[in-house]
Amino acid sequence: MTSLKVHNSYSRQKEEFKSITPGHVGMYVCGPTVSGESHLGHARPFITFDVIYRYLIYLGYKVRYVRNITDAGHFEEEGREAEDKISKKAVIEKLEPMELVQKYTNLFHWAMHQFNNLEPSIEPTATGHIVEQIEMIKKIMADGYAYEVNGSVYFDVKKYAEKYPYGKLSGRVIDDLLETTRDLENQEEKKNKQDFALWKSAPAEHIMRWESPWGEGFPGWHIECSAMSTKYLGDEFDIHGGGMDLMFPHHESEIAQSNICNHKLPARYWLHNNMITINGKKMGKSYGNQIMLSQLFSGKHPLLQQAYSPMTIRFFILQTHYRSTLDFSNEALIAAEKGLKRLMEAYQELKKMEYDPSKERDEKLESLFYASGAELDDFMNDDFSTAKVLANLFSLVNHINSFKSGTLEKTTLSADCFAYVKSRFKIYIEDILGLKDENESEHSRLNGLMNLLIDIRKEAKSKKDYATSDKIRNQLQQLGILLKDEKDGRMSYQLE
RNA sequence: GGUUCCGUGGCCGAGUGGCUAGGCAAAGCUCUGCAAAAGCUUCUACAGCAGUUCGAAUCUGCUCGGAACCUCCA
Structure with missing residues (x-):
């Protein structure tokens, strides 16, 4: 190391x-x-x-x-x-x-x-x-x-x-x-x-x-x-x-x-x-171009197309090296928001994955995971290159999503390797980068309610009653809750 | 004016003398009742000019453009 x-x-x-x-x-x-x-x-x-x-x-x-x-x-x-x-x-x-x-x-x-x-x-x-x-x-x-x-x-x-x-x-x-x-x-x-x-x-x-x-x-x-x-x-x-x-x-x-x-x-x-710039100019009082944090979180500022969550801003900042200037734009923040979402969803997925001993290992894939995981420290050791850390995590996100979609067999990783990847993600995403899941609303009641709706929708779908299943999905979407049919027949939901 | 730094694909941004950064966007395909998500594929850039080098986006010089500091400032 x-x-x-x-x-x-x-x-x-x-x-x-x-x-x-x-x-x-x-x-x-x-x-x-x-x-x-x-x-x-x-x-x-x-x-x-x-x-x-x-x-x-x-x-x-x-x-x-x-x-x-x-x-x-x-x-x-x-x-x-x-x-x-x-x-x-x-x-x-x-x-x-x-x-x-x-x-x-x-x-x-x-x-x-x-x-x-x-x-x-x-x-x-x-x-x-x-x-x-x-x-x-x-x-x-x-x-x-x-x-x-x-x-x-x-x-x-x-x-x-x-x-x-x-x-x-x-x-x-x-x-x-x-x-x-x-x-x-x-x-x-x-x-x-x-x-x-x-x-x-x-x-x-x-x-x-x-x-x-x-x-x-x-x-x-x-x-x-x-x-x-x-x-x-x-x-x-x-x-x-x-x-x-x-x-x-x-x-x-x-x-x-x-x-x-x-x-x-x-x-x-x-x-x-380095500084955060806006239209190429440093953000500062004397320039009159500052966006207050509360405005950023609420979206209430003429320059803002929408509200940006604190984690989006954190991710946005960590995507670049701290000694480079960072230019603010709605486009860049929206991109950060989406990127963060993809990262966090994959992380949630990874946490749910379980090792299945009945399948054969893929040692090549394992060594790739081990190598990528170990590299994260090298990047941080190089003057805190959080941008590289994130890029590396994203390359693993790709694999995790492949497991999820079945393109890759998740069981091709050994139990040890699985545990290693899980712990690397936890350490880097949560402990070092300090990113937390903003959607992780601990509403147990909401969760129960959603599971009920998901069950009803599953039944409707199995009867090919698409009118009902679409109604549930569409109306939930109007409430800002996104239902997703997963590859393996599961359904998940997500608060917008 | 002085000092320092930067100029990367549609956008944001890493990076380095020779090997795909990554994210977002876009296009096609796969999966799917539909949708969303996801996967696969495509898009291959380094301001301009000259030089060093077997080879430069990466080194040198010049030109152009931009920024920070020199004043309160994260």
Whole structure:
């Protein structure tokens, strides 16, 4: 068997994965900013790293998966004013940041649950770690890599870059950064344009504020991840993940901060997922082209031809490599929906199949099953090639369906081989890819009812009373229940 | 403007110096009372130009087109 190799953004190479502490993996993934609802683009990193998390567990690692909630910053909700802080409104009328943050945190958790993502081991919030962040900033200042201006603290990138390779992760040259001229608030406070805020002094109307040695304010964007990853994973940990758009300046700055505080680069392997695009453009707030997850699930968005289930989206995302862009289109999602259905139906069929010892084995076929099953690990080991895993599963789906339709005798597999294939499917579909059968509605009553109707239809068919049998099938179809006459005389049903 | 990346069949998307990715769609056939599903078969692509090579979609150069980052961003 091959060993796990991952593409490390820091070295821009595929490297063999070796954990710092044998048997353990520490993984930090940048979580959501809970000032608004998540859209399709946000789903990608969390599904990607969920599968990575699941695969590491499958490999036998004990994984501590830390994913933060960014709930500190300059937050406003549409229709409500941030000036609440100084207005004379009653407390209950004002925008309460905690209320806002709670609302979107709940929504985020709901979406993660829909996607069947495992919960991270620790989900720390930025607001819950203000003390740690302040301590870290103090350390950086004590080392001389940060300076205070008007109650704000900035990281001295220029000084850092004299000694350390600032820009290595994102491939940036410090001198190029000097060229950019952008209008940002309080730029004149900085010594150099590329410096970034560790702590920002809060203007009177700012609703999120904490006491600090530099006055009332709030933490800069990058420091929370440094503080929380250090606290829960240590000075140096194995994997740091997030979207490619975070490489600069977020992760670059994180490296600088942690490096000054801990005298170590925080993570050994930096993994970045690529963007989801729509009509070739990145989905994002500033482009105004985002489709919220709830809209995706309900189909209520002008760009959507229909609703797409969470598993369809999960499958859609896993069909491509995580480092490639993925273009959204109704056509592509409908294709994913159908493909997923075929995969899951074959899986259900496989689960029902039984070994029959009366038939002769086909060793050639057996070795094909064994080989395909074993290959799945090789694909995952190759920088988590879920696309290849799915392609391989589909080649087995073909065989399973052949068993079902009688083109192949299922009994030509030995009992061992049968058990092996079943377990591979279970491990890969359920445990690693995290796909679950959305039609598996545990309605036992519905099941009983359907069996009754199926029995009646079978009787009608045997009497060649096709009027009755068609009536049952057609009317059920109108209710969104699809009856299928199977090859062996069985009938099955499926909720549309 | 700078940095990085990409351009694959009707669509989505893997991938690699020589051998079928896969999914969806389409066509034909088989099965079936009909339908659906399924199976079999067909459709054989790598932006353009030049070069390296016995051989390139895969390497090099150029051209064209697109994207991401450089600012909040998954």
